[in-house]
Amino acid sequence: MIVEIGHFALILAFVVSLFQAIVPVWGAVRHDGALVRLAPRAALLQFALVIVSFASLTNAYLNSDFSVANVFQNSHTLKPLIYKWSGVWGNHEGSMLLWVLILALFGAAVALFSRRLPDDMLGVTLAVQSMIAAAFMAFLIFTSNPFLRLANPPFEGRDLNPVLQDPGLAIHPPLLYLGYVGFSIVFSFAAAALILGRVDAAFARMVRPWTLVAWIALTLGIAMGSYWAYYELGWGGYWFWDPVENASLMPWLTGTALLHSAIVMEKREALKIWTILLAVITFSLSLLGTFLVRSGVLTSVHAFAVDPERGLFILFILILFIGGSFALFALRANAMRAGTLFSPVSREGALVFNNLFLSVAALAVFIGTLYPLLLEALTGAKISVGAPFFNLTAVPLMIPLFMAIPVGQKLAWKRGDLAGAMSRLWWVLALAVGAVAGVASIVSGGPAMALAGVALGLFLVLGALDELLERATRGGWERFFPRLFAIPRSNVAMALAHAGVGLMVLGISATAFEKEKVVSVKAGETITVGDYSLTLNGLTTQTGPNYNALVARFVLRDGTGVVAELNPAKRVYVGRQMPTSEVARHRAGLSEVYLAIGETSGGDRVDLRAYYKPYVLLIWLGPVLMAIGGLLSLSDRRLRVGVPRRARMGMPQGSPAE
Amino acid sequence: MRTLLASLALLVWLSPALAVKPEEQLADPALETRAREISAGIRCLVCQNQSIDDSDASLAQDLRRLVRERVKAGDSDQAVRDFLVARYGEFVLLKPSFNARNLVLWGLPLAALLIGGVAAFRLFGRRRTEESEISEDGPPEKLSPDEQAELDRLLRQDQLGQKRA
Numbered sequence: 175m176i177v178e179i180g181h182f183a184l185i186l187a188f189v190v191s192l193f194q195a196i197v198p199v200w201g202a203v204r205h206d207g208a209l210v211r212l213a214p215r216a217a218l219l220q221f222a223l224v225i226v227s228f229a230s231l232t233n234a235y236l237n238s239d240f241s242v243a244n245v246f247q248n249s250h251t252l253k254p255l256i257y258k259w260s261g262v263w264g265n266h267e268g269s270m271l272l273w274v275l276i277l278a279l280f281g282a283a284v285a286l287f288s289r290r291l292p293d294d295m296l297g298v299t300l301a302v303q304s305m306i307a308a309a310f311m312a313f314l315i316f317t318s319n320p321f322l323r324l325a326n327p328p329f330e331g332r333d334l335n336p337v338l339q340d341p342g343l344a345i346h347p348p349l350l351y352l353g354y355v356g357f358s359i360v361f362s363f364a365a366a367a368l369i370l371g372r373v374d375a376a377f378a379r380m381v382r383p384w385t386l387v388a389w390i391a392l393t394l395g396i397a398m399g400s401y402w403a404y405y406e407l408g409w410g411g412y413w414f415w416d417p418v419e420n421a422s423l424m425p426w427l428t429g430t431a432l433l434h435s436a437i438v439m440e441k442r443e444a445l446k447i448w449t450i451l452l453a454v455i456t457f458s459l460s461l462l463g464t465f466l467v468r469s470g471v472l473t474s475v476h477a478f479a480v481d482p483e484r485g486l487f488i489l490f491i492l493i494l495f496i497g498g499s500f501a502l503f504a505l506r507a508n509a510m511r512a513g514t515l516f517s518p519v520s521r522e523g524a525l526v527f528n529n530l531f532l533s534v535a536a537l538a539v540f541i542g543t544l545y546p547l548l549l550e551a552l553t554g555a556k557i558s559v560g561a562p563f564f565n566l567t568a569v570p571l572m573i574p575l576f577m578a579i580p581v582g583q584k585l586a587w588k589r590g591d592l593a594g595a596m597s598r599l600w601w602v603l604a605l606a607v608g609a610v611a612g613v614a615s616i617v618s619g620g621p622a623m624a625l626a627g628v629a630l631g632l633f634l635v636l637g638a639l640d641e642l643l644e645r646a647t648r649g650g651w652e653r654f655f656p657r658l659f660a661i662p663r664s665n666v667a668m669a670l671a672h673a674g675v676g677l678m679v680l681g682i683s684a685t686a687f688e689k690e691k692v693v694s695v696k697a698g699e700t701i702t703v704g705d706y707s708l709t710l711n712g713l714t715t716q717t718g719p720n721y722n723a724l725v726a727r728f729v730l731r732d733g734t735g736v737v738a739e740l741n742p743a744k745r746v747y748v749g750r751q752m753p754t755s756e757v758a759r760h761r762a763g764l765s766e767v768y769l770a771i772g773e774t775s776g777g778d779r780v781d782l783r784a785y786y787k788p789y790v791l792l793i794w795l796g797p798v799l800m801a802i803g804g805l806l807s808l809s810d811r812r813l814r815v816g817v818p819r820r821a822r823m824g825m826p827q828g829s830p831a832e
Numbered sequence: 833m834r835t836l837l838a839s840l841a842l843l844v845w846l847s848p849a850l851a852v853k854p855e856e857q858l859a860d861p862a863l864e865t866r867a868r869e870i871s872a873g874i875r876c877l878v879c880q881n882q883s884i885d886d887s888d889a890s891l892a893q894d895l896r897r898l899v900r901e902r903v904k905a906g907d908s909d910q911a912v913r914d915f916l917v918a919r920y921g922e923f924v925l926l927k928p929s930f931n932a933r934n935l936v937l938w939g940l941p942l943a944a945l946l947i948g949g950v951a952a953f954r955l956f957g958r959r960r961t962e963e964s965e966i967s968e969d970g971p972p973e974k975l976s977p978d979e980q981a982e983l984d985r986l987l988r989q990d991q992l993g994q995k996r997a
Binding site for chain 1: 851852853854855857872873875880881882883886921922923924925926927928933934936937938940941944945948949952953955956
């Protein structure tokens with residue numbers, strides 16, 4: 175019964191979304207404020223209905239209701255509670271329901287928190303958001319219904335894919351989707367601004383908090399997924415340039431560009447056309463990612479052709495929204511006026527530089543991801559585009575971008591003073607290079623590229639600290655602390671986020687110094703990894719809630735004695751009889767010792783892959799610091815100062831340029 | 833993450849583990865390092881975007897053995913790759929070769945950087961001349977009739993607003 179309520183709520187939400195997509199636009203065209211003002215209420219109602227729908231599916235999972243096909247295929251009575259929860263979005267139908275939930279969430283959030291917006295702007299934005307929601311609800315209801323029942327309910331379910339049974343994965347998809355789908359609201363704002371002909375600084379100010387929210391979630395979501403891959407997949411990698419990863423990286427790159435260009439638009443009324451275009455492109459890339467992941471086109475072009483229903487539906491949505499928004503953009507772009515003047519050496523100039531490199535990097539990822547698909551579809555030829563391609567295209571583009579960060583953040587608006595900015599940065603750069611040279615002479619060198627990477631990372635971190643230091647010591651040291659705490663939050667946020675980039679660069683560069691050993695170890699034997707020694711005490715079996723495991727018991731010693739007991743394991747899950755590897759890790763500061771086991775033989779011998787990974791945790795701490803910077807920026811006063819109320823419902827007498 | 837979303841979507845088979853097995857490794861560390869580097873650029877043909885160095889599939893294991901045999905036999909890195917391409921086609925290379933067919937793939941990012949760079953500089957160039965006109969050639973231009981009308985309208989609105997307030 176509860177399942178049917180959920181099913182019905184979803185259908186009702188679809189009806190509400192159609193209403194919300196049409197009526198406010200009609201109201202805006204007819205200058206009927208009453209119709210326009212229905213939009214926020216519809217958005218809240220739609221959200222409430224989707225929550226009911228989502229909750230009822232969750233309830234079916236928690237109660238292991240195997241009469242629901244979706245629950246039967248993805249759950250198991252023995253599964254721990256947390257994975258019964260996360261199982262809701264651990265499958266195609268459920269994750270699309272989460273998509274819709276987040277679409278509705280952003281609509282409702284704008285309805286609640288953006289009351290200062292002019293009514294027509296709010297109404298049309300929510301209408302566009304609802305058009306997207308309606309399209310995806312139709313997709314759910316007609317092709318991917320999670321509420322379908324089975325005529326003869328089985329006693330036991332098929333269980334969730336064991337690699338997905340991990341706490342990291344319980345929160346990774348919602349975070350990622352919050353980012354991915356969050357850019358929908360930025361898209362809706364952009365479409366509304368185009369429709370109403372109000373592309374101005376006020377628009378940049380309105381969308382900035384929403385761009386930030388989506389960007390923060392996407393940053394954390396990608397970092398979380400990368401960290402999960404690191405500890406779950408068992409070979410210590412953290413980024414594979416897989417199409418599915420690229421699908422989330424592309425909107426992140428353009429979203430980051432958008433975050434920066436919106437600042438120029440807000441402060442200087444420049445880059446308006448470009449900013450709107452980025453807003454449209456970013457969500458278009460989110461849609462493209464959904465198409466790539468959901469249609470099966472990645473496995474092979476042929477798999478897509480065999481069962482095209484879902485893929486074609488999403489492709490249709492993709493074409494509708496991307497085509498529609500670009501057509502709208504083409505109609506309106508001419509009406510947008512160029513902004514104010516600035517010299518290439520200025521904050522604006524630096525942000526243009528940022529946008530150029532981020533966008534080209536996004537394009538490189540885009541072409542690398544889609545080229546093999548296009549080539550196969552058009553000519554039948556099969557090629558592979560993997561990590562080496564991206565390491566030669568997208569990665570080198572990041573280097574000039576990162577080198578420019580400390581310089582860019584020092585330049586003044588409109589016309590900067592490069593010599594002045596560099597006068598302090600030479601010291602920062604000298605310090606970074608000196609530190610690397612010092613360390614390199616102690617640890618007897620290392621790959622030159624990696625050393626250069628460490629220097630770049632230090633340059634970024636020290637450059638960010640110097641930014642704060644300079645502001646705090648302007649006019650002498652005597653009022654250091656009062657000045658330090660008086661630095662505007664947005665400046666502290668910028669310094670933190672850029673320092674986060676530096677930490678990430680340090681972590682990635684440090685992987686060149688890792689130690690790896692692949693050996694077969696017998697009980698009682700001792701091996702060395704880096705400065706550590708590792709002894710196998712023996713193999714034992716262990717029974718978990720829904721799996722059986724074979725555990726290797728290692729003792730880890732450093733120069734002073736025993737530091738940890740490490741128990742990497744192999745698990746076989748009862749439900750799917752599928753083996754997985756559980757790595758064991760020992761953290762020392764920001765570095766890790768990382769063990770994964772493979773085949774065993776004779777009851778006392780095991781294949782072991784052991785790593786010493788120096789400063790590896792920086793790879794994920796960097797993005798976390800970026801996200802903290804984002805959160806701080808979100809709390810800046812400037813963002814809470816909304817658009818003046820006087821503009822409310824002031825339908826301009828002269829209608830916007832057509 | 834790749835496996836996460838991929839398996840969410842496709843439920844691909846994922847086996848645990850080690851990829852390179854202890855007994856596969858070459859005794860000579862220099863040759864082994866070379867074999868690892870070559871392997872990292874060779875696609876496991878039955879996997880989704882995994883190199884044979886990362887994969888546990890038995891085919892990947894066979895290919896790793898093959899790479900090591902060729903390396904041991906004294907082949908250069910390129911000769912090993914050519915050997916594999918001759919056998920399995922270009923699909924086996926994770927780094928597509930530079931040829932006419934892949935011109936768009938390799939050329940597009942570079943072309944975009946150049947075109948984007950030129951566009952950005954033209955943006956500055958135009959702005960700079962406008963700016964110098966303003967600063968050097970005397971007072972700014974007078975408002976066009978359109979602009980004057982817009983200004984009047986805005987001023988009127990403003991007065992209206994103040995009266996209401």
